[in-house]
Amino acid sequence: MYYVKMTFTPSERVEITENNVEDMDMTDNIWNYLGCLARYGHIYKDSLIYDEGIFQAFFFMPELDSLDEKNCHRHILQGLKNIERKFAITVDVLGKDAVVNTVCSCGDSSWYILFARKNDAISPIYCGDCFKMIPAYKLSHIELPKDCQPELGWQADYKLIDKLWFYSSFDRFTYRQMSDPKSQLSKSGREICAAYEKALGKPFYYFLFHYNISGRVRKKCPDCGGDWILEKNIGYLSFKCDKCRLVSY
Ligand SMILES: [Zn+2]
Numbered sequence: 001m002y003y004v005k006m007t008f009t010p011s012e013r014v015e016i017t018e019n020n021v022e023d024m025d026m027t028d029n030i031w032n033y034l035g036c037l038a039r040y041g042h043i044y045k046d047s048l049i050y051d052e053g054i055f056q057a058f059f060f061m062p063e064l065d066s067l068d069e070k071n072c073h074r075h076i077l078q079g080l081k082n083i084e085r086k087f088a089i090t091v092d093v094l095g096k097d098a099v100v101n102t103v104c105s106c107g108d109s110s111w112y113i114l115f116a117r118k119n120d121a122i123s124p125i126y127c128g129d130c131f132k133m134i135p136a137y138k139l140s141h142i143e144l145p146k147d148c149q150p151e152l153g154w155q156a157d158y159k160l161i162d163k164l165w166f167y168s169s170f171d172r173f174t175y176r177q178m179s180d181p182k183s184q185l186s187k188s189g190r191e192i193c194a195a196y197e198k199a200l201g202k203p204f205y206y207f208l209f210h211y212n213i214s215g216r217v218r219k220k221c222p223d224c225g226g227d228w229i230l231e232k233n234i235g236y237l238s239f240k241c242d243k244c245r246l247v248s249y
């Protein structure tokens with residue numbers, strides 16, 4: 001992950017005042033463009049500042065070439081064309097994320113996992129080989145059904161439910177949503193996995209949450225009842241059912 005500054009210099013000088021609607025439109029143009037980049041997983045945790053007639057956006061970007069044309073969906077390229085009519089854009093990489101480098105560099109992953117946590121600001125798609133995240137734009141050539149958008153739909157729901165579970169003393173309803181393979185949340189996540197698997201021709205697993213408060217191990221797959229304990233852990237994973245495409249730890 002890299003921390004980046006993107007500078008938008010308007011072709012005509014603008015002054016943003018409280019009542020200056022036209023200039024607020026310019027801010028909207030930038031937000032729309034950043035929103036599009038975020039939707040496809042090119043940028044994370046963005047913020048925008050204005051100073052002396054110039055706008056500067058700051059964000060995390062998974063890879064150095066995340067904004068290269070070859071990685072961009074046609075919607076982003078169209079958005080860029082529109083915004084370049086009003087702004088000159090420059091991009092400066094300020095540094096590498098000092099905390100963690102979480103991006104998969106396998107190139108050709110042999111399997112995938114859909115996985116989220118309450119405070120995630122990264123893609124929910126993980127490489128099964130290295131268990132690092134794969135930016136959503138890497139799979140943006142795959143047109144998923146409208147109700148199968150992982151980042152905006154399922155991941156947003158998952159994060160809310162995970163937060164609710166964590167801050168409401170581990171209540172049963174939210175726990176069931178994350179741990180039961182047949183809950184509404186699991187159902188929509190598994191539909192995304194199935195759609196990706198069909199398009200990619202590679203196994204795409206759903207991560208099933210389990211909080212081992214009682215020390216009891218789920219010895220059998222909670223969906224089909226078959227064996228799912230791994231002889232040897234794969235990364236953090238101790239459970240995997242190939243038939244149901246489920247993993248857990
Ligand atoms: Zn990988």
Ligand SMILES: [Zn+2]
Pocket residue numbers: 221222223224225226241242243244245246
């Ligand atoms: Zn199973």
